[in-house]
Amino acid sequence: xxxxxxxxxxxxxxxxxxxxxxxxxxxWGIPAQYGELSVACMLANDAAIQANxxxxxxxxxxxxxxxxxxNESAAKEAVLARQLNQQLGPKGQSKTDLVIDIHNTTSxxxxxLIILSADEFHVQMARYVKQHMPEANILLEDEKPxxxxxxxxxxxxxxxxxEVGGQPQGVLKEEVYQLTEALAxxxxxxxxxxxxxxxxxxxxxxxxxxxxxxxxxLEDNGQRSAMIHHKLQxxxxxxxxxxxxxxxxxxxxEIVWEGESPTYPHFINEAAYARLHVAxxxxxxxxx
Amino acid sequence: xxxxxxxxxxxxxxxxxxxxxxxxxxxWGIPAQYGELSVACMLANDAAIQANxxxxxxxxxxxxxxxxxxNESAAKEAVLARQLNQQLGPKGQSKTDLVIDIHNTTSxxxxxLIILSADEFHVQMARYVKQHMPEANILLEDEKPxxxxxxxxxxxxxxxxxEVGGQPQGVLKEEVYQLTEALAxxxxxxxxxxxxxxxxxxxxxxxxxxxxxxxxxLEDNGQRSAMIHHKLQxxxxxxxxxxxxxxxxxxxxEIVWEGESPTYPHFINEAAYARLHVAxxxxxxxxx
Numbered sequence: 001x002x003x004x005x006x007x008x009x010x011x012x013x014x015x016x017x018x019x020x021x022x023x024x025x026x027x028w029g030i031p032a033q034y035g036e037l038s039v040a041c042m043l044a045n046d047a048a049i050q051a052n053x054x055x056x057x058x059x060x061x062x063x064x065x066x067x068x069x070x071n072e073s074a075a076k077e078a079v080l081a082r083q084l085n086q087q088l089g090p091k092g093q094s095k096t097d098l099v100i101d102i103h104n105t106t107s108x109x110x111x112x113l114i115i116l117s118a119d120e121f122h123v124q125m126a127r128y129v130k131q132h133m134p135e136a137n138i139l140l141e142d143e144k145p146x147x148x149x150x151x152x153x154x155x156x157x158x159x160x161x162x163e164v165g166g167q168p169q170g171v172l173k174e175e176v177y178q179l180t181e182a183l184a185x186x187x188x189x190x191x192x193x194x195x196x197x198x199x200x201x202x203x204x205x206x207x208x209x210x211x212x213x214x215x216x217x218l219e220d221n222g223q224r225s226a227m228i229h230h231k232l233q234x235x236x237x238x239x240x241x242x243x244x245x246x247x248x249x250x251x252x253x254e255i256v257w258e259g260e261s262p263t264y265p266h267f268i269n270e271a272a273y274a275r276l277h278v279a280x281x282x283x284x285x286x287x288x
Numbered sequence: 289x290x291x292x293x294x295x296x297x298x299x300x301x302x303x304x305x306x307x308x309x310x311x312x313x314x315x316w317g318i319p320a321q322y323g324e325l326s327v328a329c330m331l332a333n334d335a336a337i338q339a340n341x342x343x344x345x346x347x348x349x350x351x352x353x354x355x356x357x358x359n360e361s362a363a364k365e366a367v368l369a370r371q372l373n374q375q376l377g378p379k380g381q382s383k384t385d386l387v388i389d390i391h392n393t394t395s396x397x398x399x400x401l402i403i404l405s406a407d408e409f410h411v412q413m414a415r416y417v418k419q420h421m422p423e424a425n426i427l428l429e430d431e432k433p434x435x436x437x438x439x440x441x442x443x444x445x446x447x448x449x450x451e452v453g454g455q456p457q458g459v460l461k462e463e464v465y466q467l468t469e470a471l472a473x474x475x476x477x478x479x480x481x482x483x484x485x486x487x488x489x490x491x492x493x494x495x496x497x498x499x500x501x502x503x504x505x506l507e508d509n510g511q512r513s514a515m516i517h518h519k520l521q522x523x524x525x526x527x528x529x530x531x532x533x534x535x536x537x538x539x540x541x542e543i544v545w546e547g548e549s550p551t552y553p554h555f556i557n558e559a560a561y562a563r564l565h566v567a568x569x570x571x572x573x574x575x576x
Contacts, residue, residue: 020512023511168454168456168457168459168559169456169457170559171394171557171558173515173521173557174517175521177515223311224308227460227461228461228462230466233462233463248462250312270459
């Protein structure tokens with residue numbers, strides 16, 4: 001049974017759509033149809049929200065590994081993570097049945113649900129979301145055990161992320177806000193349906209399973225020699241085939257995709273990953 | 289005659305398209321067809337570029353008023369502005385015939401040339417740009433004398449800005465890069481044509497003349513009660529008529545435009561103006 005749910009915005013302080021949704025739900029209350037659930041609304045990183053930055057010292061959404069939670073780092077987000085872990089978790093013995101952490105991205109990923117496991121619960125959730133919001137994408141990041149992820153949502157017994165784009169950092173677009181709200185509604189609706197045993201026999205659905213990160217090509221001096229090709233820009237989750245252009249080099253040449261099977265690029269040109277020179281991530285299509 | 293031209297990128301450290309164009313032109317040289325001109329390529333705010341932020345202490349592109357240039361502020365950008373003013377200007381007695389300062393915006397403004405005066409030189413420039421790049425927008429900001437503007441480009445005898453969008457801060461989109469490069473080419477081409485006396489008889493063109501800023505509606509607690517309506521988002525420079533929706537309120541209601549004559553909104557939902565709660569700027573259509 002899913003009884004206690006925490007919905008979190010502002011884990012990254014410049015991702016406005018979750019922040020605004022939480023402010024609105026804090027002001028007007030969670031929609032009445034979810035009254036059977038115990039839903040807590042929370043803004044995670046007030047300092048970063050005030051400063052309109054992703055984080056003050058370190059990325060909050062990478063702090064929730066067992067190793068980091070048990071060290072004594074004085075970085076603002078490390079301290080905050082230990083507080084949030086007590087409030088929402090503690091991780092591994094959590095008092096919260098489900099943590100829903102809301103993000104947005106500069107990539108044109110539309111409404112995306114990120115799940116960290118293909119266990120029975122999350123399979124049912126994925127199928128329910130695809131049935132009730134067919135335009136939503138499901139991204140499965142199960143490259144390591146859930147507990148080893150550093151994500152804030154792993155403080156819950158179960159945890160997922162809403163990721164919607166494209167939206168510049170610090171900007172609120174109505175389209176992104178509406179998709180965020182719609183997906184949050186679907187997830188709360190899923191909790192009700194799951195509790196009533198109505199989600200066990202949903203039809204299978206296709207999800208994107210995270211592959212690996214692809215980096216921008218760099219010069220010897222560490223600066224980029226290319227940008228995302230305009231044909232790849234905003235083509236998140238569209239199949240990318242061998243021979244299709246991926247990068248436009250500043251010398252005028254092009255770099256094409258050389259993978260043998262189609263991949264499903266996402267987080268294309270995400271601003272927050274620019275510092276690491278991550279151009280996009282790959283995914284394969286799998287059926288749950 | 290236009291002999292010495294300075295092209296500047298990175299006045300704002302997270303506006304990547306100008307930074308990248310300048311890096312490429314520094315590496316490979318200014319295209320040969322502009323060899324008659326003396327063109328200097330410059331990145332203005334290295335610290336902000338390294339930090340991938342708009343500015344470190346204060347907005348560099350507001351520092352170049354006579355008052356600010358003559359004070360002793362120790363803010364990083366105030367110090368930098370005094371250095372740049374010696375290098376490019378000094379303002380009012382400049383050694384540089386034309387300063388072209390390259391920016392980008394999260395607003396969907398396409399390729400936009402910002403001019404600060406409708407004097408004969410800039411009228412010819414505007415007409416030339418519209419003739420050679422009809423998709424470009426010309427924005428005239430002549431609400432005060434050129435010398436009173438705080439823009440970096442006012443260090444030149446003449447100064448203009450390239451402003452291209454939409455592009456998130458810290459992200460480089462090929463489409464925006466190509467428009468930026470194309471407009472820079474057109475401006476250098478104009479300098480050659482102007483020097484040969486070929487620009488005096490160009491046909492008239494329409495430009496957008498800056499009106500005023502429109503703010504987001506705020507609650508008593510200072511937080512926003514509305515977002516840009518999805519019908520206005522990305523509709524920069526499209527005519528906005530009385531009765532058309534402007535804001536979507538979080539209570540579900542809408543706020544419509546009440547101006548009597550059509551206005552031409554731009555800088556719609558620009559991230560850098562979010563802190564000041566500026567929703568967009570208005571403009572009227574005038575013929576030069």
